[in-house]
Structures are given as structure tokens and as C-alpha cells.
Amino acid sequence: MAAVLVVNAGSSSLKLSVLDDDDRVLAQRHLERWDGSGGVAEFLADAPPVAAVGHRVVHGGPDFPGPAVLDAGTRERIERLTDLAPLHQPRALAGVDAVxxxxxxxxxxxxxxxxxxxxxxxxAATYAVPREWRDWGLRRYGFHGLSHAYASRRAVDLAGGSLVVTCHLGAGCSLAAVRDGRSVDTTMGFTPLSGLVMATRSGDVDPGLLVWLLRHGKVDPEQLEDGLEHRSGLLGLAGSADLRDIHRAGTPEAALAVDVFVHRLRQGIAAMAASLGGMDLLVFTGGVGEHDAEVRARTAAGLGFLGVELDAGRNADRSGDQRVSTEDARVGVWVVEAREDVEIARGVRHALTA
Structure with missing residues (x-):
């Protein structure tokens, strides 16, 4: 197959790239602030010809266990899932329509x-809730699967092993427990709100807390959603959603925010290792995972009992896909560049040649 255009529409950004058969990037563009309009036509004006297009779509619900060729029916089924990923699904569909x-x-x-x-x-996927709720499709779906799939496979290719915990840390954060290339557990659930502390999302909170807020009229459902999605996480703790700013701030609120972030991350990694019955590799990816040496060091410092030990020099001066653990550490710790574009192109080729 010739070149593939990859459209990765985030909640507020747009990444466009063209990859050849060897996953080399022929052209790319990244719009940090994207409102769902423009961008695609301008990119295509100078991009090389493509034979197919792949789109990242956050939520596939129960009906899409793999990539799906897009037609009017597929688009409609994706649109019906919008209320499960309201920040992301409309942007993905905007990308589809533009192409x-x-x-x-x-x-x-x-x-x-x-x-x-x-x-x-x-x-691992089932919630302990009333049967009729489960019949409505309430279950744990998990997210960031494109990133977890690529990072786990890349790490195994580089280092070997079969039990991998992947840490996708960016504006959204999640972990996955991967055994022999297959996900067996993850931290996100029915929506991308659960699990770790994120840039503006809360991660796990006591469901009773949410009931209390609603019952006592502190918020209405719209305000509750806005608070959990847009005003929680690092932003709610420190007043900034960017860990770079938080590290520089030097305030008690900033210190607490990092402490909470790392505490929940260590907890989650230990839980994923428990789901696997051990851990051969621990992999960091995503903007924070790749570039925040302090978060990696502080996280690893609390996981020595699992066999995690970082090499301070490697961790501080990393370039490319690299091992950052000591040579004799029981668990290999790696930093892997996030390449959702490669995973999407792989899915496109599979879907169109199957």
C-alpha cells in the first residue's frame, strides 16, 4: 500500500502526518489549538498523494474490537457514542468530514x-453494579489503546519480555497491563475520566462524593461534568494544567499537586503489576512520560520493591527510545516515543487488506 494519511484529532489539537510503508514520516503538521475547522485542506495542499486515511477515534464502545472502514453507517455508529467521550468524539468526526x-x-x-x-x-472489565445497568452497556472500556499497543510492542522489540506495564502520561493519563501483546487491565473505565490524576481531569473519586454534590444542590449535572473534565486534576490542585509550570512554581499547592500525581501513578503501576502477576518492563510514553525526568525518578523511587531502579544519568539525559533503568535492575524501565501515527497506519493497512 502507498502512503497513509493519519488524522489524530484531540480534544483541542490536530496532528496530521503522512507515513510511507516503512512508517517514515513524509509530511506532518501539528495544530496545538484546533477548533474543529480548517487545517486539513491546508495540509493536503502540500502533502504527497495518499492511498488511504486513518483516523484516531477515542471511543468505539462494544461494537468495534478493531479498525473499521468508514462509511455512512460506521460514522453514524461512532456519532452515537459521543456522550461517552464528549471532548473527543466530535473532533474525530470533524476530521472525518474534512477528509x-x-x-x-x-x-x-x-x-x-x-x-x-x-x-x-x-x-477486569465488569463493574459490580446492578444487572440492568450492565445491560445498558456500563463496563470498563479503557482508552489510549493506540499508544499502549505501540509502546508495549516497541519495548518488547527492544528488550524482550512478556509482562509490560505501559504509562501513557500526557494531558490524559492512563496505564495498561499487557501480557504477550494483549491488554489484560487498564486504569481508565467507562469514560476517559477515571484512573490517574490528569491535566484537567480528576481521575478516580469516591462515587459517593458525586452523589453528595448532586443531592445537596452544590452542582447540577452540567456543572459536575465541567468540574470533573475541565477544572480538576493538576489544574484544580495547582492552578495550572502543565507540569512544567507546576515544577517551576515552588508553591505549597504545586508541591502537593506533584505529590498527588506521583502517588496515584505509583499506586496504579503496582496495581497493573498485580494484574499481570509480575512485571518485566515498565514503559513511559506521552508528553509527560517522555520528557519529565523528575516524575519518572520520583515514581520509580517508590517502586523498588517491584524491582524498579533507575539510572540517574540515563534518566536525566535521555534521547530517543532508551532504557533508563540500571543494567542489573530486575525490571527494565524504558522511555518510548509516542507513535500513535504508526499504530493507526498499521490498523489502516490491516483493515484494507484483510
């Missing part, structure tokens, strides 16, 4: 962040 307008004859494929986690066993 359809400018490349109407080029096949498009949706690649879902939830698909990788379809292999989780029932006991």
Missing part, C-alpha cells in the same frame, strides 16, 4: 483507542 470533503474517493479507516482493551478478561 471526505477534500479526498472523497480515498478510503478511510477509524482506529479506536478502546479496541486494544477488548482483550481484557470479564473480571
Amino acid at each position: 471526505t470533503e477534500h479526498l472523497p474517493d480515498v478510503p478511510q479507516v477509524a482506529c479506536f483507542d478502546t479496541s486494544f482493551h477488548h482483550t481484557m478478561p470479564g473480571f
Whole structure:
């Protein structure tokens, strides 16, 4: 297959890239602030011809265990899942529509962040809630699957091993427990709100807390959603959603925010290792995972009992995909560049040649 255009539409950003058969980037553009309009046509004006297009779609619900060729029916099924990922799903569909307008004859494929986690066993995916709630589709889906799939496979290719805990740390944060290339557990659930502390999302909170807020009229459902999605996490703790700013701030609130972030991250990694029954590799990826040496060092410092030990020099002066643990550490700790584009292109080729 010739070149593939990858469209990665985030909640507020747009990443466009063209990859050849060897996953070399032929052209790329990253819009940090994207409102769902523009960007695609301008990129395509100078980009090389493409044979297919792959889109990152955050939520595939129960119906998409793998990449799906896009047509009117597939688009409609994706749109029906919007209330499960209200920040992301509309932007993905905006990307689909923009490509359809400018490349109407080029096949498009949706690649879902939830698909990788379809292999989780029932006991990991099931909530202990009333049966009728489960019949409504309430279960743990997991997210960031494209990133977890690539990072775990890349680390195994570099270092070997079969039990991998991947840490996708960016504006959104999640962990995955991966055994022999298959997800067996993850920290996100029915929506991308649960699990770790994130930039503006709360991660796990006591459900009773939410009931209390609603019952006592402190917030209405819209305010509750806004608070959990947009005003919590690091922003709620420190007044900034960017860990770089928080590290520099030097305030008690900033120190607490980092402490909470790292505490929950260490807890989550230990839980993922328990789900695997051990850990061969611990992998950091995503903007924070790749570039925040302090977070990696502080996280690892609390995981020595699992066999995690960082090499301070490697951790501080990292370049490319690199091992940052000591040579004799029982668990290999790696930093891997996030390459969702490679995983999406791989999914496109599979979907169109299967």
C-alpha cells in the first residue's frame, strides 16, 4: 500500500502526518489549538498523494474490537457514542468530514483507542453494579489503546519480555497491563475520566462524593461534568494544567499537586503489576512520560520493591527510545516515543487488506 494519511484529532489539537510503508514520516503538521475547522485542506495542499486515511477515534464502545472502514453507517455508529467521550468524539468526526470533503474517493479507516482493551478478561472489565445497568452497556472500556499497543510492542522489540506495564502520561493519563501483546487491565473505565490524576481531569473519586454534590444542590449535572473534565486534576490542585509550570512554581499547592500525581501513578503501576502477576518492563510514553525526568525518578523511587531502579544519568539525559533503568535492575524501565501515527497506519493497512 502507498502512503497513509493519519488524522489524530484531540480534544483541542490536530496532528496530521503522512507515513510511507516503512512508517517514515513524509509530511506532518501539528495544530496545538484546533477548533474543529480548517487545517486539513491546508495540509493536503502540500502533502504527497495518499492511498488511504486513518483516523484516531477515542471511543468505539462494544461494537468495534478493531479498525473499521468508514462509511455512512460506521460514522453514524461512532456519532452515537459521543456522550461517552464528549471532548473527543466530535473532533474525530470533524476530521472525518474534512477528509471526505477534500479526498472523497480515498478510503478511510477509524482506529479506536478502546479496541486494544477488548482483550481484557470479564473480571477486569465488569463493574459490580446492578444487572440492568450492565445491560445498558456500563463496563470498563479503557482508552489510549493506540499508544499502549505501540509502546508495549516497541519495548518488547527492544528488550524482550512478556509482562509490560505501559504509562501513557500526557494531558490524559492512563496505564495498561499487557501480557504477550494483549491488554489484560487498564486504569481508565467507562469514560476517559477515571484512573490517574490528569491535566484537567480528576481521575478516580469516591462515587459517593458525586452523589453528595448532586443531592445537596452544590452542582447540577452540567456543572459536575465541567468540574470533573475541565477544572480538576493538576489544574484544580495547582492552578495550572502543565507540569512544567507546576515544577517551576515552588508553591505549597504545586508541591502537593506533584505529590498527588506521583502517588496515584505509583499506586496504579503496582496495581497493573498485580494484574499481570509480575512485571518485566515498565514503559513511559506521552508528553509527560517522555520528557519529565523528575516524575519518572520520583515514581520509580517508590517502586523498588517491584524491582524498579533507575539510572540517574540515563534518566536525566535521555534521547530517543532508551532504557533508563540500571543494567542489573530486575525490571527494565524504558522511555518510548509516542507513535500513535504508526499504530493507526498499521490498523489502516490491516483493515484494507484483510
